[in-house]
Amino acid sequence: MPHGTFDPSDFRRRGLRLYVQADDALQKDIRAGGHSTTCSAGCAACCYVFISATFGEATIVADRVLSKRARTDVEALLLQLDEDRAILDSRLPDGGYLSLRRPCSFLTDVSASGSWSGRCSVYEDRPFVCRMHFVTSDPSYCAPDHSEHPTHRIGHSAAFREQIVGRITSNGDPFFAQIGPLSVFVAIALRWLRDGSPPSLLDLEYWRKRNDRWARADRERDHAALKLRQR
Numbered sequence: 228m229p230h231g232t233f234d235p236s237d238f239r240r241r242g243l244r245l246y247v248q249a250d251d252a253l254q255k256d257i258r259a260g261g262h263s264t265t266c267s268a269g270c271a272a273c274c275y276v277f278i279s280a281t282f283g284e285a286t287i288v289a290d291r292v293l294s295k296r297a298r299t300d301v302e303a304l305l306l307q308l309d310e311d312r313a314i315l316d317s318r319l320p321d322g323g324y325l326s327l328r329r330p331c332s333f334l335t336d337v338s339a340s341g342s343w344s345g346r347c348s349v350y351e352d353r354p355f356v357c358r359m360h361f362v363t364s365d366p367s368y369c370a371p372d373h374s375e376h377p378t379h380r381i382g383h384s385a386a387f388r389e390q391i392v393g394r395i396t397s398n399g400d401p402f403f404a405q406i407g408p409l410s411v412f413v414a415i416a417l418r419w420l421r422d423g424s425p426p427s428l429l430d431l432e433y434w435r436k437r438n439d440r441w442a443r444a445d446r447e448r449d450h451a452a453l454k455l456r457q458r
């Protein structure tokens with residue numbers, strides 16, 4: 228497990244510097260390509276999909292949640308995250324994660340009317356997969372109710388993502404590079420940073436395998452429904 232001298236705030240600061248560089252590069256790329264994105268604050272159908280992240284990225288989110296700036300009820304959040312863990316550990320629904328209509332645990336101001344809206348409570352510290360997701364199509368096409376309309380997505384290539392995320396997790400610790408469901412990994416990181424409960428590599432690997440199944444199913448659906456435009 229990460230050793231005793233690990234400083235989560237320092238790890239987070241370093242990660243945020245890399246995120247900002249990636250954000251700038253993507254915005255520059257979007258402008259250079261003459262694209263205009265249709266994403267806006269409060270629009271959040273993309274926050275109802277299955278989100279995976281490295282344990283390093285989840286540690287950044289957990290440190291944010293425990294920081295003085297965050298006004299989060301940590302116990303209530305852990306309950307939600309554990310509920311997500313139980314869902315993800317059970318049989319996968321045929322319609323995929325979206326069919327659960329379950330907002331990401333970090334989404335706040337969720338509309339009860341089912342309009343796929345909300346705001347990210349960890350926006351500055353959100354994982355890379357959320358930072359690279361933009362569309363140029365009508366926002367309503369992102370909701371599953373409009374799955375007959377393909378969305379036009381813009382984002383960094385998987386290679387660029389690996390490069391940035393790899394640098395975030397490049398302190399030589401195998402824990403941080405493990406990929407798994409964001410909700411499950413943040414719960415593990417929260418209990419580690421708050422209570423000192425050490426993460427187990429076996430547990431992270433178990434979730435990496437579960438994550439592969441979910442991510443593969445989502446990718447197959449994506450490729451069938453979306454027209455991807457990537458640099």
Ligand code: SF4
Binds near residue numbers: 272273361365366370
């Ligand atoms: S990707 Fe779609 S749902 Fe997400 S913010 Fe952009 S337009 Fe809205």
Ligand code: SF4
Binds near residue numbers: 349
């Ligand atoms: S972390 Fe934030 S941006 Fe990412 S899915 Fe959750 S609420 Fe949306």
